[in-house]
Amino acid sequence: MRVYQGLYWKMFLVIWLVSLAGMSSVYLLLNSRLDSAHKLEVLEARAQGQARLMLERYEQQDPEWKRADGGRHRLRIWLYSADGAEQLTHWRRPPPEPTLDFELTTASGRVYQARVPLPRDERHAEHLLERLFSLQMVLILLVSALSGGVLSALVVRPIRRLSDHVRDLHEHRDLSLRADRRLSARRDEIGELTREFDRMADYVEQTLSARQQLLQDVSHELRAPLARLQAAAGLLEQRLTRDDPLLQRIERECDRLNSLIGEILAYSRAGQQAVTDESFTLQGVADELMADLRLRQPERPFSVQLEDEGLCYPRGRSQLLCALQNGIENAVRHTDPGVALTLSIRRLADAVELRLRDYGPGVAPDLLTQLFTPFVRGQAASADGFGLGMSIALNAIDQLGGQVDAHNHPQGGLELIIRLPLD
Amino acid sequence: MPTKPILLVDDDIELCALLADYLRHEGYAVDSVYTAEAALQWLEQDTPALMVLDVMMPGQSGLELLQQLRPRWQVPVLMLTGRGEAIDRILGLEMGADDYLAKPCNPRELLARIRAILRRSTDLPAVAGQAEIPADTPDGVFPRRPLVVSGIYLDPGMREARVGDQPLVLTSAEFNVLAYLMQHAGQVLGKAELTRWVLHRELGAYDRALDVHVSRVRQKLAQALGSERDWIKTVRGQGYQLVRSE
Structure with missing residues (x-):
């Protein structure tokens, strides 16, 4: 999302421009009204003064009475007798409309009429420009910007918080997270939205846990008949007392079923096992993995590179071990026993990075993206894999707040990268 | 052959019957009880050569029974745990079980474990x-x-x-x-x-x-x-x- 695409800036701009336009047009309108009223008053006062002066001189029979003082700023005044019949000033044309008309009574008690043309305001645009850059306009600009900013923030900030919350829900894969009380307790639309989100999270959480519970229950229920089946097969073997290939087949299928149930249980239970807050050395984990692998496949070369033998991680030993065991299991299933495995562990600035790599053929790119999806298996999968191991590993590392990534090493082979945060 | 019986403690009655058959065929005396409480009553009367104990039982679990067992009875215990329940195994061993086996298991494997435990506890x-x-x-x-x-x-x-x-x-x-x-x-x-x-x-x-x-x-x-x-x-x-x- 680019900056200008953000809701904040959109709202800010709209509110700002609208309030700016509204406030400034009101200001300009009012101002021009007030202005013309004021001018009229001034004009009237000036005209009265000048007319009075002229009439006084007229009555004194001053031949220059029309040139009463005032010089350049002299107004043109049409003076009439009281009944308006005789024009004293002898202008050839009547005054241009509109005019300001008033009556005057001189000191001698005679009454006259006067008419003054109202000046046309030719400097209107100039005035407008002047006003646009006045202090008032700057203030209006600021106030409208402020109100735009505050209003947008009022709307956008809770929405951001809500979206952060939803992202947390997704990224931490912790569906038990609920929105901040301050958000969900709001009585406006945002509060409503937050409550709806929470309800949706409730629903998803319930659905997922019901699915896990079902998976667990089904697996448990399958175990009992399987155990009886195995026992019965054992009895049959005792009675037949020979190595019947069909019996062997039954036993093999029982074992397969058994390990499938085991994996489903481990998968559905992943994330339920508590993370212990006990520091452990990564060397110890590597040793344990090495010992297990040696028992399973004595001929497989496995090497560990650890920069610092004393490197420790503060919690979740069983989760890390589980993830690595499943990673190794994956390599054991999909590569020949002679193919080497390496585990390199190093400390980054704020994390511990573990890279488990095999020197096999790697994984097809289209399968790589689904590596962590349950029940997705490679084409060359041997009969005893169910495609759950990597999902179990992912869940275990998730529980520690870490990340798992898989890619094909440029020099061949699959590489699994686990990053565990250090705080 | 030990004269004392092997005690099977498992809530799955049919499985107990099958396993008992299997073990009897191998020459062991076998007795079965289906709850932890019944197992304790049984122990009051007699001492078995070995106890095969299922962890997952309704009511009192196998682990709880194990806790009550020690140190009064030093009878060897082989625990049957669900697959993938590593915690149960470790807990069981820490509470004094001798060994464990993931259930469901091959009866041959069960027999081998029983033999191993009986050998080392009786005739070392x-x-x-x-x-x-x-x-x-x-x-x-x-x-x-x-x-x-x-x-x-x-x-x-x-x-x-x-x-x-x-x-x-x-x-x-x-x-x-x-x-x-x-x-x-x-x-x-x-x-x-x-x-x-x-x-x-x-x-x-x-x-x-x-x-x-x-x-x-x-x-x-x-x-x-x-x-x-x-x-x-x-x-x-x-x-x-x-x-x-x-």
Whole structure:
């Protein structure tokens, strides 16, 4: 999302421009009204003064009475007798409309009429420009910007918080997270939205846990008949007392079923096992993995590179071990026993990075993206894999707040990268 | 053949019947009970040669029963745990079970474990001769005479161990761990070798039974000797070693 695409800036701009336009047009309108009223008053006062002066001189029979003082700023005044019949000033044309008309009574008690043309305001645009850059306009600009900013923030900030919350829900894969009380307790639309989100999270959480519970229950229920089946097969073997290939087949299928149930249980239970807050050395984990692998496949070369033998991680030993065991299991299933495995562990600035790599053929790119999806298996999968191991590993590392990534090493082979945060 | 029966404790009645059949065919006397409470009642009357205990039972679980069992009854216990329930296994071993087996299991495997436990708890010295002795450990014989190392006294014949006058209460697997470590005090013993001697079976992948037994012995020794010192050293990547006091 680019900056200008953000809701904040959109709202800010709209509110700002609208309030700016509204406030400034009101200001300009009012101002021009007030202005013309004021001018009229001034004009009237000036005209009265000048007319009075002229009439006084007229009555004194001053031949220059029309040139009463005032010089350049002299107004043109049409003076009439009281009944308006005789024009004293002898202008050839009547005054241009509109005019300001008033009556005057001189000191001698005679009454006259006067008419003054109202000046046309030719400097209107100039005035407008002047006003646009006045202090008032700057203030209006600021106030409208402020109100735009505050209003947008009022709307956008809770929405951001809500979206952060939803992202947390997704990224931490912790569906038990609920929105901040301050958000969900709001009585406006945002509060409503937050409550709806929470309800949706409730629903998803319930659905997922019901699915896990079902998976667990089904697996448990399958175990009992399987155990009886195995026992019965054992009895049959005792009675037949020979190595019947069909019996062997039954036993093999029982074992397969058994390990499938085991994996489903481990998968559905992943994330339920508590993370212990006990520091452990990564060397110890590597040793344990090495010992297990040696028992399973004595001929497989496995090497560990650890920069610092004393490197420790503060919690979740069983989760890390589980993830690595499943990673190794994956390599054991999909590569020949002679193919080497390496585990390199190093400390980054704020994390511990573990890279488990095999020197096999790697994984097809289209399968790589689904590596962590349950029940997705490679084409060359041997009969005893169910495609759950990597999902179990992912869940275990998730529980520690870490990340798992898989890619094909440029020099061949699959590489699994686990990053565990250090705080 | 032991005359005392094997006690099966499992809520699955049909499975009990099948397994009992299987074991009887191998010449063992078998009795079955279906709840933990019934097992305790049974124990009041008689002592079995071995108890096969299912962890997952309605009502009192196998682990709870195990807790009540020790230290009053020292009967060897083989635990049946669900697959993928590593925690149950470790807990069970820490509460004094001798070994575990993931259920559902092949009855042949069950039989092998039962035999291993019965051999080491009933007829120990003779078994030591039968078990495979690694060629590179000429001293790899199970002790017959009493041993004294670092203030610990152990009598294989009487199956008792003590520190000073204070008796050490050990399960049979723990006893075997200590006896074998004492016999070879100062030497580093591999996990595979120890498993063979202590549990009478081969070490498997993801198998933590031996480690739990060793850590239990370590705890009990530390308590009895009252010192911070670690008497059983873990040698990285190799195994365990009992340290001799100077």
